[in-house]
Amino acid sequence: MSEFSLWDIVYNLLLAARWTVLLSLTAFVLGGLVGLLLLMVRTAGNPWVIRLVRGYVELFQGTPLLMQLFIVFFGLPLIGLDVSPWVAATLGLTLFTSAFLTEIWRGCVESIGKGQWEASASLGMNFTQQMRYIVLPQALRIAIPPTVGFSVQVVKGTAVASIIGFVELTKAGTMITNATYEPFTVYGCVAVMYFLICYPLSLFARHLEGKFRHVAR
């Protein structure tokens, strides 16, 4: 049996951590785009669309992420779509992220007073112009801190992708443990790496919160 140095462990975990970062980024960007789309149709929409979006949000907020990934990973093959763990994980996390971001952003948009909508309407702006020039610029400032804060949840959520066989940081940790029989060392390193990714994000979110708290403009 070969010996593993600490460096071997860390090096291999770092290689896998790239996938954690990539999966997080992809899920966050795609989820953000889907979330923005849902936000727009929800804000403009008729009562049925609103109900549909609300149902979507509640479905994803009310079930464990693990189940969502299982359903994507095992469900899509049933309708003839064979998906790789990477695709399943990306899809699952994107849906999950979009549901939460829509909800976070909805709160931000709703915090923009009725007076802003009425004033811009009285100046002849249509819905798109109101959103673009009046509501979103103000809502975005409010939304930045909780959005960055939520990105931490996405990073930690990627760990669940290990269950469907996607080799990211947690899965790599399991595999290395199976080879080294040093679970404490390995998972300790895994935890430190998650922390090193998430902590700066948390700090950044807190910094933004302070920065935007009093600023209306």
Added chain:
Amino acid sequence: MSLVELHAIHKSFGELEVLKGIDLSIDEGQVIALIGKSGSGKSTLLRTINGLEVIDDGVIIVDGKKISDRDADLLGLRLQVGMVFQQFNLFPHYTALENVMLSPQVVKKQSKAEAKQIAEEMLAKVGLADKMMHYPDQLSGGQQQRVAIARALAMKPKVLLCDEVTSALDPELVNEVLAVVRQLAEEGMTLVMVTHEMRFAREVCDKLVFMHQGRIHETGDPEEVFSNPKTPELSSFVGGLA
């Protein structure tokens, strides 16, 4: 033909009927004050004139064009009818100048230079040439309201609606806003205002409309209406103010 004509306007909020058949015509250059107790429907009536409240029944004709609640109609209507609100509703993330420039640029597709020129002109008109680069939170209430007036004027509306434009102001700031409104009236702007400033209404307006329980209860020349109210409701309303 009048600039704005309202025929048999009905509006309910749920069970509550706020406007019970309003007929009103507003001529070009006329300055009209809507007065009445709170809940009499005067603000709602004002807001129907630019489509912020959609009417349940009746006809609104602005500048010869009948308005329905179709989006395109509403946007067209709002180009003719400007509005100033009690709470100013300036856009807090833009400077005074940007607040005034935005709509001419975005809605009327004017060039930036053109919009800027008009905005500067309007801000000078309301006496804020030196505050153009200030953000709303750096301005007093009276200054904010004057920016809001300039913002509405920059769209070159045919009618300007004023919804209790001094009610949210500290007493010492009321006059600077009223002075601007008075100046507009003197320049021949068509104005419809909901106001509690009775003395101002009496001095500036051509016509007074007293609303009571969702109807126009009494209307006429301000002097006449104030000094010689014909109905007990108006009489008690005017008396209650003195």
